Amino acid sequence: MISLSAEAAPTSAHSQLSVACSDADFSVKEETKLHFVRNEDQKRVSEKQPVFALRYKQSKNTTFSKLKSRLSVSAVRNLGRKLETDNSCSRRAAIVFVGKMQLLAWFGLVLLCVLQSTGACPSICKCSKKSNPEKSEVNCHKRGLRSLPSDLPTDVWILKLGENGITDLKANLLRSVPTIESLILEKNTIKSVHPKTFSGAKHLTLLNLLGNQITKLPPKVFKDLLNLRFLMLGQNEIGLIKAEMFVGMRNLSELDLPHNALTVVPSNAFKPLIALKVLDLSLNRIQRLSPKAFTGLTQLLFLNLDNNSLKTIPAGVFRPLQSLEMLVLDNNLLSSLSQSALDGLSSLQELYLRNNELELLPNDVFSNLPKLSELGLSGNHLKTVDGNTFSLVPELKKLHLHDNAWQCDCNIASLVKWMEQTNTTLSPRDALKCSSPPNLRNKNLIGLQTETLTCNK
Template identity: 30%
Template sequence: ACVRNCRCDSRNNVYCIENSWTFVPYGIPVETRSLNMYRNNITNGPTTNANLERLINLKKLDMHQNDLKSFPIGLPNSLELIYFQKNDIKYIGRNSLHGLSNLNELHLDENNITNKGLSSVAFKDATRLMELVLTNNLLTAVPEGLPVSLRVLRLDNNLVQRVTVSALQPLTRLIRLDLSGNSIIQNFVEPSAFLGLHRLRTLDVSANRLTQIPKGLPDNLDELLLSKNSIEFVYSTSSDDGSPTAHGSLSGLTMLTKLDLSSNKLQSVEYGAFDGQQRLRTCELQNNPWQCDCYLTYLKRWLSSTTTTLSSERNTRCSTPQAFSGVTL
């Protein structure tokens, strides 16, 4: 029999949604494979922990939009998908994910997770985790101790300022990394922080506080998204001298098919800055204060000879000198 005020179907899916539950009830069938208890008022407690722990066949647990303050302990080892977004989770301890070796996706977006509230060994048992979503939390740095199995890591719309080698270096299987909408500062990105990500295809660091293209980007990148930063110039080669003016470039990134440099502070590019971009299909250069003088001749020639599509071409215009203001590049 199904729990009162819940719905069970023949595929062992249970739905106890939008019923003001404050705990996970007793009596959910042990054969349940998908438990959906979203949009309730469930809080942490021994009743919730005990009634979840007994569901030894559970594959999917959806408890988004509840009132959890910490990651529930004792979850069944069978779980593959967990949705805890839109709660009030502040704490994920060292044993919170104990035994969850089958977990494939974990969604923790729109909580109140900080670096201090996230144990550096919290993910030690999550050896098969491939997608981790921490969007819209309160993280100030890329967390340490994330599982090496990750393919997708979303840290967008946090408070991240710092990107370290020690946090990213183990994530050699990562394919997509989203750091957009943070406060990443150029000098707080450690040299070669991204370099070990040999399988990375998409890097999104748009809407941050970068003043240069980051140094040491992996050469296998397919998409590099840098819009809404404060980049003023694109160099033809990288500078690795460790000085405050050290910078990155597009040199070596010959696999790129999409490049977004829109809405920065770009005025010019160095001669040869886009050489080697034979695979580039889409390039976003609009909404920049381009200075259309003789130093921009290289870029104009490259744009006229490349097969790359220049998106929003009408908005890619000269800003200075005054005689050319508003003229399409």
């Protein structure tokens, strides 16, 4: 609801109020910013739960100017004569205005004309305006809706429909709102999506379907979304992904698929997504990666495979990811890792392998990662690691090694020596403890004397 007040200072009609149906003399100034930025507070992966988020922010500052003058009777009559020749809604509004001599009645009719040209706000929702160009944000969050409102303004750019009771998405869902850029449908009970649901929605940049009951997506369902940048499909029941689902999405930047029912990542699954920067596959049940699972993702910066059931990493599976900067493999079932498993990751800066079942690491396993600066190996079953393993990583700045079953004997001497000499931060230093032998149990690895590290003959 927009409230306007009139001040009492009279002035000239033509200098203060030049009226037409689509342009009343009041200014609508709204500054709305829709952008996605990295969450700088969580940009670095935390020790317990890695987070690399692109956060949707919306800041707005909307002001409506007041109508500043009340017209004199003569000025109103002159304006009425001027508009009598117009075959327009302005003429009808002026005649009523001249007859009743009331400014608010006139303005009300003008406002009605404007609303008729763009569609009124649904009574169950809240609407706000953005100017330059003029667009509407419609908030229908948690209103008990079973479908999209039928009387949406045609200039909608943001439509919020989260936490309603929508169960299916029908064909041509967005035909009445051709300029929509952001559609939020999170936490409904959506089970089915028609193959032509998003037909014609060529301006859509964000689609949020998080927290529904979707089990599968039709082939080419997103093919018209040529400008989509952010697709959120987390917390659904999707059990299978195929390349044809993503046909046409050449500008997609972020794909969120956490907390679904995926068990396999097949060959070429994401091949159409040539501009993808962020791929989140965490909290699924993935047991196997096809050797060609990530073909085509040459622009990918962040890959999250946290909390799955991976036991092995196929040789060369990450080779297409030449731009990847962060790889998260925490909380899987990995018992071994080979150098070839990490082939091609020449841009990788952060690698997280925490809370797996790693027992041994080949000396050269990280030697092909020239830019690696942070490495997480805590919470595994490591007993010893050759110190040269980390000497071959020249840019290493931070290393997590705690919560392993370190056997402090002669086999760990090179690691202890490397720790004494390195500038790499060992985090946390006081948690690096020996598990055996009994005489060294709970002793800190840092500071151990190499002469005490003996092996039984």
